[in-house]
Amino acid sequence: MTTKKVLSIIGLSVAGILLLVAVFTSWYTVDESEQAVIITFGEAKETVVESGLHFKMPWPIQRAEIFSKETYSLQFGYNQNAEGEIVAYDKETKMITGDENIVLTDLVVQWKITDPKKYLFNSEAPQEILHDATSSSIRSIIGSSLIDDALTSGKAEIEAETRDLLASLIEKYDIGITVLAVKLQDVELPNEEVRAAFTNVTDARETMNTKINEAKKYENQKRNEALGEKAAINSRAEGQKVSRIEQARGDVAIFDKLYTEYKTNPEVTQQRLVMETLETVLPNAKLYIMNDDGGTMKYLPLNEMQTVVPPAAEEKEETKETKEGGGN
Numbered sequence: 001m002t003t004k005k006v007l008s009i010i011g012l013s014v015a016g017i018l019l020l021v022a023v024f025t026s027w028y029t030v031d032e033s034e035q036a037v038i039i040t041f042g043e044a045k046e047t048v049v050e051s052g053l054h055f056k057m058p059w060p061i062q063r064a065e066i067f068s069k070e071t072y073s074l075q076f077g078y079n080q081n082a083e084g085e086i087v088a089y090d091k092e093t094k095m096i097t098g099d100e101n102i103v104l105t106d107l108v109v110q111w112k113i114t115d116p117k118k119y120l121f122n123s124e125a126p127q128e129i130l131h132d133a134t135s136s137s138i139r140s141i142i143g144s145s146l147i148d149d150a151l152t153s154g155k156a157e158i159e160a161e162t163r164d165l166l167a168s169l170i171e172k173y174d175i176g177i178t179v180l181a182v183k184l185q186d187v188e189l190p191n192e193e194v195r196a197a198f199t200n201v202t203d204a205r206e207t208m209n210t211k212i213n214e215a216k217k218y219e220n221q222k223r224n225e226a227l228g229e230k231a232a233i234n235s236r237a238e239g240q241k242v243s244r245i246e247q248a249r250g251d252v253a254i255f256d257k258l259y260t261e262y263k264t265n266p267e268v269t270q271q272r273l274v275m276e277t278l279e280t281v282l283p284n285a286k287l288y289i290m291n292d293d294g295g296t297m298k299y300l301p302l303n304e305m306q307t308v309v310p311p312a313a314e315e316k317e318e319t320k321e322t323k324e325g326g327g328n
Helices: 003-025 116-121 126-143 147-151 155-173 192-264 266-281 302-307 311-327
Strands: 027-030 034-040 043-048 052-055 062-068 072-076 078-080 086-088 094-096 102-113 177-188
Touching: 027 034, 027 062, 034 116, 043 116, 062 116, 072 078, 072 126, 094 126, 102 126, 102 147, 102 155, 126 155, 126 177, 147 155, 147 177, 155 177, 192 266
Parallel strands: none
Antiparallel strands: 027 052, 034 043, 034 062, 072 102, 078 086, 094 102, 102 177
């Protein structure tokens, strides 16, 4: 075999290899949960977010870097090994609060890649930058918080402030990452005895809140009862007021009628009023009316006459007795 033929075979082999490389490296697939960056001679030119089969220039002219659109989780202060066990890093999570107490703070940061170009080329290790920024943010917020807030009711506020500070830092670093959420996993004291003491304090605070709520409930109940009683008293008073007004109006009407009669015949009206008053004051007394000269006025004893037996009844009674005597 001559040298020319050997060179020809080598050339064909190289051409075939290059053709195979061109065919297999000119196509790439992007899943619905992925995004890609096309790099041309080491420079990012295009970001592809549409799913499906795409064409590019063969390697080494162009290459595609595929990134997931999923939400990642950064575990700060602990990790999970291959056996599923939790490994804590107390040295990393040990922090000083604003009132100079030591706490251990674990948290999770949820983040995602929103700009693949910046994620690739604006930093060598964007996840390390995110980790360091997380450490700086949580230490800053814990350092300005009281230990009671960090251990009990202030966790939600610490999470929100840490997220805002971390998001602003990542935005300044411009590494193509967006922070979605910060969740405190565990905030505790390093000493078991101190931890138990703070647990007792927390329980006492919850008991206090329970008692306060019960007292407010009792207060509201008594207030409602008092308001109901007040409304009932006001209603009765309003009824008595209306009754008194109507009674007074009736008395005025009666007095007006008496005054009209008095103007017509003053003496008769005066005597009648005196007699009615005496009958009312002395209902069982016998009345004798005297005139101005000291003499007794004629008085018709109607009440006594009602008790006297009529003459006709007496005659009937005598007749009955006579008949009975004759029969004997």
